[in-house]
Amino acid sequence: MINTIDPVISTKDLTIKFGKFIAVNKVSFQVKTGEIFGLLGPNGSGKTTIIKALCGLITHATGEGKILGLDIHKDSFKIKKRIGYMSQKFSLYEELTVNENLDFYAGIYHMKKDQIKLRKPEVLELTGLTPYLERRAGALSGGWKQRLALGCAIIHEPEVLFLDEPTAGIDPVARRALWDLLFKLSANGITIFVTTHYMDEAERCRRVGYIYLSNLIAVGTVDELRTLPEVSPVGSTRLEILSSSPSEALSFIKDLPYVWESTIFGQSIHILCEKTQSSSKLKEDLETAGFTNLVINPIRPSLEDIFVTLTNNITNNISLLGGTKL
Amino acid sequence: MSENYLFSGLIPVFKKEILQILRDPTTLFFALFIPIFEMVLLGVAVDTNVRQIKTVVYDLAKTQESHLLIERYINSDDFNVVARVNSDKELYDKIVAGEAKVGIKIPEDYSRALQKGINTSVLLLVDGSESNVTSEAVNVSSAITLQESLKRIVAKSPGVVESRHKVLFNPSTRSANFFIPGLVAVVLQMMLIALISFSLVKERERGTLENLYLAPISPLGLMVGKMLPYGILGFFELCWILLVMRYAFDVPIHGSVILLLIFSIPFILTILGMGLIISTKARTQSEAMQMAMSTLLPAIFLSGYIFSLDNMPKIFWLISRFIPTTYYIDTLRGIILRGAGFNHLWVNGAVMLVMGLVMLLLASLRFRQSNV
Numbered sequence: 146m147i148n149t150i151d152p153v154i155s156t157k158d159l160t161i162k163f164g165k166f167i168a169v170n171k172v173s174f175q176v177k178t179g180e181i182f183g184l185l186g187p188n189g190s191g192k193t194t195i196i197k198a199l200c201g202l203i204t205h206a207t208g209e210g211k212i213l214g215l216d217i218h219k220d221s222f223k224i225k226k227r228i229g230y231m232s233q234k235f236s237l238y239e240e241l242t243v244n245e246n247l248d249f250y251a252g253i254y255h256m257k258k259d260q261i262k263l264r265k266p267e268v269l270e271l272t273g274l275t276p277y278l279e280r281r282a283g284a285l286s287g288g289w290k291q292r293l294a295l296g297c298a299i300i301h302e303p304e305v306l307f308l309d310e311p312t313a314g315i316d317p318v319a320r321r322a323l324w325d326l327l328f329k330l331s332a333n334g335i336t337i338f339v340t341t342h343y344m345d346e347a348e349r350c351r352r353v354g355y356i357y358l359s360n361l362i363a364v365g366t367v368d369e370l371r372t373l374p375e376v377s378p379v380g381s382t383r384l385e386i387l388s389s390s391p392s393e394a395l396s397f398i399k400d401l402p403y404v405w406e407s408t409i410f411g412q413s414i415h416i417l418c419e420k421t422q423s424s425s426k427l428k429e430d431l432e433t434a435g436f437t438n439l440v441i442n443p444i445r446p447s448l449e450d451i452f453v454t455l456t457n458n459i460t461n462n463i464s465l466l467g468g469t470k471l
Numbered sequence: 472m473s474e475n476y477l478f479s480g481l482i483p484v485f486k487k488e489i490l491q492i493l494r495d496p497t498t499l500f501f502a503l504f505i506p507i508f509e510m511v512l513l514g515v516a517v518d519t520n521v522r523q524i525k526t527v528v529y530d531l532a533k534t535q536e537s538h539l540l541i542e543r544y545i546n547s548d549d550f551n552v553v554a555r556v557n558s559d560k561e562l563y564d565k566i567v568a569g570e571a572k573v574g575i576k577i578p579e580d581y582s583r584a585l586q587k588g589i590n591t592s593v594l595l596l597v598d599g600s601e602s603n604v605t606s607e608a609v610n611v612s613s614a615i616t617l618q619e620s621l622k623r624i625v626a627k628s629p630g631v632v633e634s635r636h637k638v639l640f641n642p643s644t645r646s647a648n649f650f651i652p653g654l655v656a657v658v659l660q661m662m663l664i665a666l667i668s669f670s671l672v673k674e675r676e677r678g679t680l681e682n683l684y685l686a687p688i689s690p691l692g693l694m695v696g697k698m699l700p701y702g703i704l705g706f707f708e709l710c711w712i713l714l715v716m717r718y719a720f721d722v723p724i725h726g727s728v729i730l731l732l733i734f735s736i737p738f739i740l741t742i743l744g745m746g747l748i749i750s751t752k753a754r755t756q757s758e759a760m761q762m763a764m765s766t767l768l769p770a771i772f773l774s775g776y777i778f779s780l781d782n783m784p785k786i787f788w789l790i791s792r793f794i795p796t797t798y799y800i801d802t803l804r805g806i807i808l809r810g811a812g813f814n815h816l817w818v819n820g821a822v823m824l825v826m827g828l829v830m831l832l833l834a835s836l837r838f839r840q841s842n843v
Binding site (some may be wrong): 200202222223225226228230232234235236237238239240241245248249250251253254255287297311344438 | 475479480483486494495528538629678679681682683684686
């Protein structure tokens, strides 16, 4: 069984610079044993850089970083043996068969022949790759390639698994299948660190960190994030509005003085507004403007709401600070 | 766990690389067919160049014997008389102008001397700027005059004709055979640099390199694991090229084949090191290809492969000392053409070995630093 070292991953003021560009700015967070931790953020925000630094690929990182109690600056070789990594590119040798790819990855992780013999059937069963054992990796479809990539990443029984945008570019069925696999692994005690820019994937994570412009803005469970004062300011409420012609309604709502934020969400409009203005006032205003079929309900902020609010806060703060260019 | 930290990862990388080479038909094709294709192309080109050499004749004797001699030259198919002139200056000018590569001057007393049984000679002026032409012209001319002399001896007329040659513009001449041993080096270099740098850049493009860096393997293990299979492939390729050289192009190997193979090891090492350095710089396969080609230019022009090093300005000679191909071509020619042995060539071997180790060191340093 995996010995419990809590937290499995921890960083304090982790900073990575490339020349003058600060790719990761004083990032501090912790990940607990068996947890699925999601790092969410737009492209170029520093997600991949954090993974690379934690795995020992970036040697000039400053600040503290520990994985399984080992220092990322000093013990990267030891860390490498105990972690697994899967990138969005799948990273397979297309000329080699499924079996040979697994053997190769087992080999570079110093596994002995008898160890491989025991472990391989487990991985094959977990990933469902048994029927494709002798097929070349290049001949597999996207979803199966990804399963193989995952299989290669876990063949050496890592205690921590890093996944960098694992579902980029694969179909929804394969995506769900992958998440089912991740839950299985997590249930076995493997700690999973996953980056993504899909909101729905982030919601599957036990805890989420949101990184924006190299800064980690918020960390916590989705419920914790909902109650953040920046997300749900005192005296504010979130409402969902169903209305005829929602896009016209949106531009009308945007101009109302007591509405702080508004966005279209499918057929409905989500807004953040002053709590003192009851929904009846809003309904009245909309009806006066000629909108019909109105239904207004209070809602909890979705993850997207949370991140949009947090992002807006940052952007506003920066412009208040004198319009620093983003 | 009994793991060798210095070379950890070597064996799985080695096995994987072998499988990849065997599975990828283009690599094998590239490695085994293209060199032969090139050799045929260049070998045949070298051969056809020396037919029908444009020739200018200055016949002072203007006798039946001199006409007969000129006839022999023409019939040899090596010489194509494009002009007949009446002065030394004209003769020289035609060659300077490039209208002819060879000038044949028959002395005024040619027939008289022969009739008196005195030895005489024909002067052959040769444009040395194309060394293969030079040597062919000299050889054939000597053969023709020798034949003529032999005939006279058989006929019991004592006069002997001798071909004296004067090479213009490039006094050191080389035989056409000199090209093929040099070609062995150039082809080997081109193949190996391209193949090993491609194999690594392909890993970068596909993202597998990232996984290799993330795995607990040492840079040296990865490097050597990559180099060994290509080293072995290079060795097979060398043997294959030598076989074709020996039996298809009929270039005899005067020295020891074993020695040749042993001296090839440090060269292959150097070349693979260069390929690895390229692959740490190149981001894409086409970039790697360009870089590989750019290492080839000095290897062709400044290694003595085409242009003789003795006639180069000092600065180019100095540059040539830093090109591994220079030493390898010299070694190949030494063994194949002159039958040189270890005592003649050990300096070359030592220099190549040092270069190989330096390349290996540089490559492993760059491997450590390179960001994925």
